[in-house]
Amino acid sequence: xxxxxxxxxxxxxxxxxxxxxxxxxxxxxxxxxxxxxxxxxxxxxxxxxxxxxxxxxxxxxxxxxxxxxxxxxxxxxxxxxxxxxxxxxxxxxxxxxxxxxxxxxxxxxxxxxxxxxxxxxxxxxxxxxxxxxxxxxxxxxxxxxxxxxxxxxxxxxxxxxxxxxxxxxxxxxxxxxxxxxxxxxxxxxxxxxxxxxxxxxxxxxxxxxxxxxxxxxxxxxxxxxxxxxxxxxxxxxxxxxxxxxxxxxxxxxxxxxxxxxxxxxxxxxxxxxxxxxxxxxxxxxxxxxxxxxxxxxxxxxxxxxxxxxxxxxxxxxxxxxxxxxxxxxxxxxxxxxxxxxxxxxxxxxxxxxxxxxxxxxxxxxxxxxxxxxxxxxxxxxxxxxxxxxxxxxxxxxxxxxxxxxxxxxxxxxxxxxxxx
Amino acid sequence: xxxxxxxxxxxxxxxxxxxxxxxxxxxxxxxxxxxxxxxxxxxxxxxxxxxxxxxxxxxxxxxxxxxxxxxxxxxxxxxxxxxxxxxxxxxxxxxxxxxxxxxxxxxxxxxxxxxxxxxxxxxxxxxxxxxxxxxxxxxxxxxxxxxxxxxxxxxxxxxxxxxxxxxxxxxxxxxxxxxxxxxxxxxxxxxxxxxxxxxxxxxxxxxxxxxxxxxxxxxxxxxxxxxxxxxxxxxxxxxxxxxxxxxxxxxxxxxxxxxxxxxxxxxxxxxxxxxxxxxxxxxxxxxxxxxxxxxxxxxxxxxxxxxxxxxxxxxxxxxxxxxxxxxxxxxxxxxxxxxxxxxxxxxxxxxxxxxxxxxxxxxxxxxxxxxxxxxxxxxxxxxxxxxxxxxxxxxxxxxxxxxxxxxxxxxxxxxxxxxxxxxxxxxxxxxxxxxxxxxxxxxxxxxxxxxxxxxxxxxxxxxxxxxxxx
Numbered sequence: 087x088x089x090x091x092x093x094x095x096x097x098x099x100x101x102x103x104x105x106x107x108x109x110x111x112x113x114x115x116x117x118x119x120x121x122x123x124x125x126x127x128x129x130x131x132x133x134x135x136x137x138x139x140x141x142x143x144x145x146x147x148x149x150x151x152x153x154x155x156x157x158x159x160x161x162x163x164x165x166x167x168x169x170x171x172x173x174x175x176x177x178x179x180x181x182x183x184x185x186x187x188x189x190x191x192x193x194x195x196x197x198x199x200x201x202x203x204x205x206x207x208x209x210x211x212x213x214x215x216x217x218x219x220x221x222x223x224x225x226x227x228x229x230x231x232x233x234x235x236x237x238x239x240x241x242x243x244x245x246x247x248x249x250x251x252x253x254x255x256x257x258x259x260x261x262x263x264x265x266x267x268x269x270x271x272x273x274x275x276x277x278x279x280x281x282x283x284x285x286x287x288x289x290x291x292x293x294x295x296x297x298x299x300x301x302x303x304x305x306x307x308x309x310x311x312x313x314x315x316x317x318x319x320x321x322x323x324x325x326x327x328x329x330x331x332x333x334x335x336x337x338x339x340x341x342x343x344x345x346x347x348x349x350x351x352x353x354x355x356x357x358x359x360x361x362x363x364x365x366x367x368x369x370x371x372x373x374x375x376x377x378x379x380x381x382x383x384x385x386x387x388x389x390x391x392x393x394x395x396x397x398x399x400x401x402x403x404x405x406x407x408x409x410x411x412x413x414x415x416x417x418x419x420x421x422x423x424x425x426x427x428x429x430x431x432x433x434x435x436x437x438x439x440x441x442x443x444x445x446x447x448x449x450x451x452x453x454x455x456x457x458x459x460x461x462x463x464x465x466x467x468x469x470x471x472x473x474x475x476x477x478x479x480x481x482x483x484x485x486x487x488x489x490x491x492x493x494x495x496x497x498x499x500x501x502x503x504x505x506x
Numbered sequence: 507x508x509x510x511x512x513x514x515x516x517x518x519x520x521x522x523x524x525x526x527x528x529x530x531x532x533x534x535x536x537x538x539x540x541x542x543x544x545x546x547x548x549x550x551x552x553x554x555x556x557x558x559x560x561x562x563x564x565x566x567x568x569x570x571x572x573x574x575x576x577x578x579x580x581x582x583x584x585x586x587x588x589x590x591x592x593x594x595x596x597x598x599x600x601x602x603x604x605x606x607x608x609x610x611x612x613x614x615x616x617x618x619x620x621x622x623x624x625x626x627x628x629x630x631x632x633x634x635x636x637x638x639x640x641x642x643x644x645x646x647x648x649x650x651x652x653x654x655x656x657x658x659x660x661x662x663x664x665x666x667x668x669x670x671x672x673x674x675x676x677x678x679x680x681x682x683x684x685x686x687x688x689x690x691x692x693x694x695x696x697x698x699x700x701x702x703x704x705x706x707x708x709x710x711x712x713x714x715x716x717x718x719x720x721x722x723x724x725x726x727x728x729x730x731x732x733x734x735x736x737x738x739x740x741x742x743x744x745x746x747x748x749x750x751x752x753x754x755x756x757x758x759x760x761x762x763x764x765x766x767x768x769x770x771x772x773x774x775x776x777x778x779x780x781x782x783x784x785x786x787x788x789x790x791x792x793x794x795x796x797x798x799x800x801x802x803x804x805x806x807x808x809x810x811x812x813x814x815x816x817x818x819x820x821x822x823x824x825x826x827x828x829x830x831x832x833x834x835x836x837x838x839x840x841x842x843x844x845x846x847x848x849x850x851x852x853x854x855x856x857x858x859x860x861x862x863x864x865x866x867x868x869x870x871x872x873x874x875x876x877x878x879x880x881x882x883x884x885x886x887x888x889x890x891x892x893x894x895x896x897x898x899x900x901x902x903x904x905x906x907x908x909x910x911x912x913x914x915x916x917x918x919x920x921x922x923x924x925x926x927x928x929x930x931x932x933x934x935x936x937x938x939x940x941x942x943x944x945x946x947x948x949x950x951x952x953x954x955x956x957x958x959x960x961x962x963x964x965x966x967x968x969x970x971x972x973x974x975x976x
Contacts (some may be wrong), residue, residue, distance in 0.1 A: 138773045147585055148585065148586075149585065149586050150586060150691065151586060151690065151692065151693060152690065152691070152692070152693075153693055154586075155586075163625075164624070164625040165625075166567075166623055166626045166627055167625050168564070168565075168626070169565075169567045169568065169630075171570070171571075171621050171623050171626050175623055175624075175625065200691065200692050200693065202589070202693075204588050205588075205589070206583050206588040206591070206592060206593040208581045208582075208583045208587070209583045209585075209588050210583065210627065212585070234585070238691075241688065241689075241691055241737055241741065242691075243736055278788075281567050281568075282568075283568060283569065283617065284568065284569070284617050284651075285568045285617075285656055319695065360713060440826045
């Protein structure tokens with residue numbers, strides 16, 4: 087499943103300001119903790135899925151002629167929020183998945199939409215993209231595809247925006263269904279979006295923070311309730327009215343695009359947080375790959391063709407007791423644990439986000455060049471305990487890096503055979 | 507403050523980058539580039555020592571922002587027309603003026619601040635205008651944002667604050683704006699550029715005629731009409747002409763020159779200069795209050811048609827909470843309404859208040875907004891001596907004021923449900939009052955009660971209290 091998650095990831099710069107990351111110049115005492123802690127939980131869930139790319143549509147890259155896609159491999163600059171420059175002056179450096187950007191742009195164009203590739207290396211990425219991407223992945227070690235917001239809602243109507251965003255979502259879906267990349271889609275927007283027009287002397291003074299208007303709050307709650315019920319189509323159907331009545335930032339089309347690209351997910355969304363920022367309503371929400379699509383280990387145990395799988399792995403491990411060990415492992419059930427969020431660069435292979443048992447092997451001297459195949463195996467869905475057992479059963483005398491790599495590969499093959 | 511006019515030149519220029527980045531690709535874009543050159547010469551000829559830009563392409567939310575970085579430097583790329591190339595710049599900004607301007611705005615009740623940050627994103631419009639109007643930084647510049655929510659009152663007060671800060675200066679002030687602002691929504695070849703619609707073109711020609719005749723305040727007073735007729739509604743209202751007219755003195759006495767007018771990707775782009783003078787078309791003709799100080803909380807949501815309504819009832823009821831809790835009350839906009847087009851209240855009350863689907867108006871008399879004059883004359887003089895007065899004229903004025911308040915509340919006279927009328931002299935006035943009342947209210951068929959009372963707070967004979975559908 088190439089779209090591994092969707093995220094509603096609003097971009098108030100206040101959240102980055104309050105977090106005090108090294109990239110941001112202004113410093114805060116505190117602020118908007120409910121939203122920030124919600125973001126931390128969502129970040130953990132999403133990064134554990136090991137995405138290959140994050141595709142983000144931001145309302146603050148406003149294009150009046152079509153949808154534009156970032157298409158410069160590396161972009162590095164300083165983002166200063168034009169509205170809240172006192173809070174957000176952020177030095178960013180991002181990798182762009184240009185191949186994926188080109189595929190998405192081409193598909194959108196083929197679908198009859200107006201498009202453009204942004205290939206100017208001096209371009210400064212909008213602060214909406216920067217804020218959402220920072221809050222999802224502050225290490226910036228996953229390539230980005232940035233998409234602009236075509237302002238049909240200003241030029242024509244919200245209904246036209248809807249149609250365009252639905253078509254853009256469909257084109258996105260078709261590209262990603264054929265892709266091997268594991269992609270997270272990000273709708274970077276608030277829900278209700280009416281700001282206060284004055285700012286507190288201390289911007290992070292939480293005694294001054296509240297929703298602008300009760301009617302907006304009610305609308306936000308209505309939409310969140312639909313998200314929790316997995317009613318994506320109802321959300322999209324209601325989008326024009328919601329956008330108008332709540333003066334919502336969904337006028338950018340990002341949320342409609344994301345839900346369309348995900349083919350209107352029916353699983354309940356995970357709502358991590360809701361809170362106001364300078365009067366606007368913000369929800370942090372994810373749609374993760376549904377549990378129903380994951381094969382539970384118990385089912386695996388019941389249906390496993392033991393001899394066939396065991397033979398494969400026996401060949402790889404030359405161990406006589408592996409099959410028994412594997413049976414014990416599977417019978418014990420257990421979920422794969424999710425890795426911790428990323429905090430370091432990919433330049434040196436990281437092991438701190440690996441499951442504990444496997445990490446221990448690397449701590450004890452397993453060659454770090456094996457980190458990549460191990461991660462690939464986990465991404466392929468191989469249960470970590472199975473992988474761990476396979477590696478551990480390689481006899482001492484045969485414990486070369488090449489041999490371990492071979493065993494990992496065989497384990498993946500065995501797993502895929504089972505799944506097929 | 508000196509009585510000498512600090513403004514030596516005004517004008518407007520477009521901010522879309524083609525006249526700067528690729529003028530030779532289209533004859534109109536080249537004409538605009540040449541128009542910029544003539545405006546640049548007009549600035550030199552005016553002797554201006556400061557160039558002030560009001561940019562419609564720099565939106566702000568928290569009040570207004572004023573650039574105050576002495577030498578901002580960057581390589582700018584437009585977010586839409588990034589394919590046209592980069593624009594490196596280094597500008598000379600009058601930071602002390604910016605500080606003075608911000609303080610003057612604050613003194614007049616506005617939220618305003620300066621921005622002095624490396625890398626602050628100066629908008630494409632300001633970059634284009636400064637590169638073409640002041641390419642060698644011959645004179646220092648200042649740039650002020652356009653608040654997305656602000657309307658006429660704030661914009662006028664902002665302009666007057668700018669004027670406060672100009673004492674002793676000679677200032678050229680330019681709006682960065684287009685006339686009609688509808689861009690094409692697909693890519694066009696430069697040869698295909700034209701004004702997006704015939705209707706936009708007709709309006710643009712009318713505005714250019716006014717500006718060419720120096721009738722700046724007339725254009726300012728058309729701002730709301732311009733917004734509804736030829737502007738894509740990206741902001742609450744079309745405000746640059748309010749700013750320009752107010753900063754220049756709110757009149758029609760200018761020597762206007764249209765240096766260039768051409769389509770710019772569908773929009774109507776013009777380079778115009780206005781030299782203050784005498785003997786042009788005429789003096790200002792206000793159709794709305796003039797404003798010196800901003801004193802109100804805008805509450806744009808609450809007081810506008812944008813007030814959010816509660817969502818419709820859920821088709822599927824959410825799970826019941828563990829403890830019985832009161833159901834949330836649907837908000838239908840419980841808000842107050844005040845309008846400058848109706849007479850000022852004589853106490854601490856609004857003109858109207860909306861509760862649910864109903865509008866409750868405070869008592870409305872015949873006084874005229876602004877002047878407090880009483881049509882038909884007052885019932886007594888300042889010494890308390892009785893005067894003859896025309897009850898029919900007073901009654902009609904009451905009805906006119908009610909109409910204004912209802913319309914400002916999003917309602918109208920035909921939605922009136924109930925009227926309570928108060929007369930200070932039932933015997934003398936009932937007949938005349940009843941006649942005028944019937945002319946308007948007979949087809950409406952509102953319920954009515956007429957009450958004789960001893961006096962009203964001002965020297966008037968009649969007042970209505972009205973309930974209407976919102």
